[in-house]
Amino acid sequence: QVQLVEHGGGSVQAGASLRLSCAASGRTVSSLGMGWFRQAPGKERESVAAITRSGSSTTNADVKGRFTISRDNAKNTVYLQMNSLKPEDTAVYYCAACLGVGYISYCGRDYTYWGQGTQVTVSS
Numbered sequence: 001q002v003q004l005v006e007h008g009g010g011s012v013q014a015g016a017s018l019r020l021s022c023a024a025s026g027r028t029v030s031s032l033g034m035g036w037f038r039q040a041p042g043k044e045r046e047s048v049a050a051i052t053r054s055g056s057s058t059t060n061a062d063v064k065g066r067f068t069i070s071r072d073n074a075k076n077t078v079y080l081q082m083n084s085l086k087p088e089d090t091a092v093y094y095c096a097a098c099l100g101v102g103y104i105s106y107c108g109r110d111y112t113y114w115g116q117g118t119q120v121t122v123s124s
Contacts, residue, residue, distance in 0.1 A: 002026040002113040004095045009118030014087055016122070020080040022095030022115055030073045033101035035111065036080045038091035038120075048093070049080060050106045058106065063089070085122045092117040 008020040024032065035050035049059040049069035057069045068081045078095065095115040098107035 002032065002097055002099070004097060004113055004115035006093065006095050006115040006118040009093065009120045011121040011123065012085055014085060014122055014124050016085050017081070017083045018085065018120060020082070020093055020095075020118060020120075022078045022080075024076050024078070024097065027097075027099070028073065029071050029076050029078055029097075032097040032099060033105065033107040033110075034069075034071070034078045034095065034097045035107060036069060036078075037094045037096060038089075039094070039117075040088075040091040043091075045094070051078065052106055053101065053103045056104060082120070085120075087122045087124045090120060090122050092119050 003025045005023045036048040037045050038048050039045040049067055051057040051069045051071055059067050066084045070079045094117045096111040097113045098110045101107055
């Protein structure tokens, strides 16, 4: 069993930065494919960023160049660094993980474990 706990959300002005963290227990983050998702009010949940077991990462087009996903194996934690935040980034952000994914593969639609979510609010 994998437990994920997010921290780092908050309310900021447009242009500010935040760093979200996702602490994992039950498995090492290096053994998991992991990702960040977000869900804004009235909208479907969308993928924001993902990282493979090998450390390769990807971000969606809306946040490319502003958001970065990274992993600290020693702290068993995955991060989402968010820069140049915009009001449209306002959402609940979730950390997610999958087991059994290939070393260089992303989880795709196979995320099994989810955190409780953390609110990010960006005002103009």
